[in-house]
Amino acid sequence: MSKIIEEFIPFEGEHCETTTMGNLLQFAGVRISEPMLFGLGQGLGFIYWDSKGMDFPFIGGRVKPDELTACISFRLNFTIKAQETSSIKKAWQNVQSFIEHGIPVGLKLDSYYLDYFTNKVHFAAHYAVIYGMDEEYAYMADTRQQGGLVKTSLDHLAMARNAKGPMSSRNRSFTIEPLDTRPPLMPAIRLSLAQNAHDYLNPPISNMGNKGIVKMSKEILKWPSRSKNVEHDLCLTALLMERAGTGGALFRNLYRDFLKECVELSGDPKVEQAYLLFTAIAPMWVHVSSMIDLAGRTGNYQELNQVSELLLEIADKERIAMGFLLKD
Structure with missing residues (x-):
């Protein structure tokens, strides 16, 4: 057939x-644009995933699989x-x-x-x-x-x-399922912004959300001693963070572009503050992945000390940015 x-x-x-x-x-x-879909899906997150059965930690920058799809369908009123x-x-x-x-x-x-x-x-x-x-x-x-x-x-x-x-x-x-009626976009956007911010700032466990970035800043210093193939593990981690379908900067480019669309639609000064912060945060994540890659290729693990400090700076900026998006 x-x-x-x-x-x-x-x-x-x-x-x-x-x-x-x-x-x-x-x-x-x-x-609907891809950044808008990502934002309506409450897609921004962070996970530092490590367990006994894993050879090396996994770094993720978004919510769990299937959740994003479920949120998009809920916000846009289709099944x-x-x-x-x-x-x-x-x-x-x-x-x-x-x-x-x-x-x-x-x-x-x-x-x-x-x-x-x-x-x-x-x-x-x-x-x-x-x-x-x-x-x-x-x-x-x-x-x-x-x-x-x-x-x-x-x-x-x-x-x-x-x-x-x-x-x-x-x-x-x-x-x-075919769409009957679509809800107005702005209320859906505002709910998505607030809920994503709340979930990111109040993770159920300390290796997720904003706390997860702080955890990574500590754990990254242990990476060389726990890896069986440091060059492979560091370079692959950097590649996955930047290029494995993340849209760049561990999904921060997508979220920045979503916030830009929100500002254009709403003119909300708080959303604009968050957008401006994410325009600074996104290149910082690119710098993180490039330094992890450099450490892997050169064997100079001093780079990881700089990454550790940069991650704390990122965590602070993201905490402030997401704070702007919470409900008043």
Whole structure:
């Protein structure tokens, strides 16, 4: 069975989950910028994730997978219809029936198995849209970095969907219900700003949110002694922070651009203060990742002392910026 949704036009984005939502919404006739989707999804966060089973800590700059999608749908008043199954056959049937009816489908995947990914790292919380298939290939819409409209073999897609591991969801697929009425944008923006700020400033555990950045500033000094391959671990961490679908600066570029749109829409001076702070914060995160990369390449771990100090400065600025966004 071969079916391509001919009227599908790709949404160009930097980050996989917002790009996927942009594709599904755009097909439904709703056009919203990627920074606005990220902001409405209350996407900004931070996690310093380390556990006994991990070779090296993971640094994340956004909320948990699937939460961003759930928040976007809630704020824009539409329904996500998601399906998960342990059956590979049922998983394909879930997707195939929608494609045959001309409806693109969001997928959650382990990017390691996708043919078009050149950096082979297991990451089971990658998102993309499938908009067609034939006897051999699935036709996908992914981020700009991954090539936009791409294809992967059906066998590899099945492995990517059925993968286990951290952040995975077995064969998760989802579509959006047609939108009846859209709520006014400004109230949705204000609620998203306030809730994201509250969650960021009041994390449930100390390795998340603003406290997580402070924790990283301490823990980073221990990195060389706990790594089995320091150059690989530091350089990979820097790469993931800056380029792995984050939109740059550990998602701070996306959030800065969201705040800029908010200022243009509302003229709110507090939001403008937060925006101005994030214009300074974003390049600081770029500096953090570049110094971590330099430490890895040169073996000069004094760089990590500077990173530690810079992280404390970032934590202070982000705390102040998010404070401006809390409800009065």
